[in-house]
Amino acid sequence: MSMITATTWVPRGFASTFPKKYDVDEHELARISKLAKLKLDDAKEDFESAQNEEEDRIVEDGSETETSKVNIKQSHGDVDDDLREYDLDHYDSDVVDEDGEAMAMFGNTKSLAYHESNAEDPYITLQENEDEDEEREELQILATDNLVVAAKVEDEVAHIEIYVYEDEADNLYVHHDIMLPAIPLCVEWLDIPVGKSPTGQTLDQSSKGNFLAVGTFDPDIEIWDLDTVDCMYPNAILGQGGEQNKTESDPGKKKKKRKKSKKANDEYHVDAVLALAANRNHRTLLASSSADKTIKLWDLNTTKCAKSYTYHTDKVCSIAWHSKQTTVLLSGSYDRTAAAADMRAPDAKVPRWGVESDVEMVRWDPHDSNYFYVTTENGVIHYHDARTAPSTPEASSPVWKLQAHDEPISSFDINPTIPGFLATGSFDKEVKLWNVQASGPSMVVSRNLDVGKVFSTTFAPDPEVGFRLAVAGSRGAVQIWDTSTNAAIRRAFADRVAPMEGEVEERLIAVDEDSSDSEVEGGVEPGGEDAQMDSDVDSMDNT
Numbered sequence: 059m060s061m062i063t064a065t066t067w068v069p070r071g072f073a074s075t076f077p078k079k080y081d082v083d084e085h086e087l088a089r090i091s092k093l094a095k096l097k098l099d100d101a102k103e104d105f106e107s108a109q110n111e112e113e114d115r116i117v118e119d120g121s122e123t124e125t126s127k128v129n130i131k132q133s134h135g136d137v138d139d140d141l142r143e144y145d146l147d148h149y150d151s152d153v154v155d156e157d158g159e160a161m162a163m164f165g166n167t168k169s170l171a172y173h174e175s176n177a178e179d180p181y182i183t184l185q186e187n188e189d190e191d192e193e194r195e196e197l198q199i200l201a202t203d204n205l206v207v208a209a210k211v212e213d214e215v216a217h218i219e220i221y222v223y224e225d226e227a228d229n230l231y232v233h234h235d236i237m238l239p240a241i242p243l244c245v246e247w248l249d250i251p252v253g254k255s256p257t258g259q260t261l262d263q264s265s266k267g268n269f270l271a272v273g274t275f276d277p278d279i280e281i282w283d284l285d286t287v288d289c290m291y292p293n294a295i296l297g298q299g300g301e302q303n304k305t306e307s308d309p310g311k312k313k314k315k316r317k318k319s320k321k322a323n324d325e326y327h328v329d330a331v332l333a334l335a336a337n338r339n340h341r342t343l344l345a346s347s348s349a350d351k352t353i354k355l356w357d358l359n360t361t362k363c364a365k366s367y368t369y370h371t372d373k374v375c376s377i378a379w380h381s382k383q384t385t386v387l388l389s390g391s392y393d394r395t396a397a398a399a400d401m402r403a404p405d406a407k408v409p410r411w412g413v414e415s416d417v418e419m420v421r422w423d424p425h426d427s428n429y430f431y432v433t434t435e436n437g438v439i440h441y442h443d444a445r446t447a448p449s450t451p452e453a454s455s456p457v458w459k460l461q462a463h464d465e466p467i468s469s470f471d472i473n474p475t476i477p478g479f480l481a482t483g484s485f486d487k488e489v490k491l492w493n494v495q496a497s498g499p500s501m502v503v504s505r506n507l508d509v510g511k512v513f514s515t516t517f518a519p520d521p522e523v524g525f526r527l528a529v530a531g532s533r534g535a536v537q538i539w540d541t542s543t544n545a546a547i548r549r550a551f552a553d554r555v556a557p558m559e560g561e562v563e564e565r566l567i568a569v570d571e572d573s574s575d576s577e578v579e580g581g582v583e584p585g586g587e588d589a590q591m592d593s594d595v596d597s598m599d600n601t
């Protein structure tokens with residue numbers, strides 16, 4: 059089983075030319091030790107809680123007797139006797155011979171030659187610096203490269219894959235990956251460094267970074283440094299896990315026993331994180347929405363929740379910041395409404411627009427900020443004017459609406475550099491490209507790109523690669539579609555496409571299958587893998 063739930067692009071110029079290897083110094087070792095201890099403590103608490111619940115249930119049922127208790131203790135004693143036979147407490151101790159001397163694994167080592175450095179050893183022909191130079195060259199990211207980040211689940215292992223996309227070379231490959239504790243549901247790129255800073259130090263608005271916020275089925279939000287390879291733990295955690303870490307690292311604070319309550323509160327999420335949105339104008343602000351029906355605003359300086367909002371009555375699945383009114387956040391919910399709220403006025407009445415079914419995604423129009431899009435579970439796109447809010451959600455009247463797919467529109471994006479160019483993806487496995495003009499929208503092309511059910515369609519952020527579309531879905535593969543090589547797109551956007559001589563072959567770039575272990579020999583039968591993942595997709599929808 060393999061699927062990609064979300065993707066995002068990193069603009070050119072933000073990734074480090076030579077990403078650094080993860081260095082575990084004393085400070086970092088202490089940090090990850092505390093994080094590991096917290097996870098271990100949580101696991102122990104869960105285990106003890108489960109044991110206590112089981113014992114209470116048995117006592118209430120009246121099925122446990124003193125005899126059974128004795129039998130349980132006796133069985134534990136038998137297990138201890140069996141293990142004592144192997145003397146596991148001393149399994150790694152050195153064996154002592156008859157004279158009382160410790161016996162090493164390699165005995166006669168006195169005659170071995172020893173060199174203080176590898177440079178003096180005549181048998182070592184490949185020096186250390188040559189290895190380092192070669193590894194450094196393999197990790198190099200050029201200024202003309204884009205990064206594509208994918209949230210992936212493969213064989214029940216959740217991780218983030220960071221791809222390098224070389225447009226001129228038609229090349230896409232996995233640069234490195236990051237292991238995650240739970241299935242990822244959303245990702246958001248951050249252009250400012252977060253976490254691991256000295257206490258009390260504030261982030262400079264001019265600071266430049268290459269970080270990623272990840273929302274999962276767990277209620278915590280993890281923030282990772284994309285310029286560090288082989289990271290073990292996130293730079294910061296937004297949520298209860300982060301608060302526990304701060305309490306553990308401060309000896310002056312009394313540690314409180316963690317209570318896993320599902321009751322929504324103003325400090326952290328208590329259910330899956332469904333959407334993330336970074337404020338590009340106020341760069342230290344990150345918004346998140348959750349299955350706990352709340353929207354939270356995080357201060358990346360302190361990694362704490364600055365404010366919590368509860369104006370939706372069901373799971374909030376999508377959010378987006380306004381590009382000009384920089385404190386206005388658009389949100390969509392399973393309560394079948396979209397709302398545009400000013401985060402500075404939490405008590406003000408929030409304008410709401412109603413739709414015919416559960417909201418899938420919401421987006422502001424980047425080319426006319428007075429309008430926004432809403433996509434729904436019924437496969438419909440609604441285009442609304444934010445200046446004409448209805449008196450009630452039921453009285454909503456869109457500028458236009460379109461039945462784009464027969465199944466849920468699970469992915470949607472607006473080209474940031476080409477006005478009127480939209481992409482939609484659906485559970486019907488089709489990716490459709492649209493041209494929106496004054497007269498309304500019209501479909502330009504529809505393709506099945508062999509990614510299964512489409513979970514993500516995202517346009518590249520840079521003008522040089524403005525026509526590139528990253529597509530991913532239930533088959534666990536990323537495809538980069540150069541839409542400018544499609545004849546219908548070239549006709550629809552003729553004034554924006556660079557002229558090409560001769561016959562143009564459509565470009566579709568994917569990871570070389572020879573270097574991928576994701577598929578077994580013989581490939582996957584059409585629909586076979588998707589059928590295995592239907593239950594997983596349904597469980598994500600019911601989060």
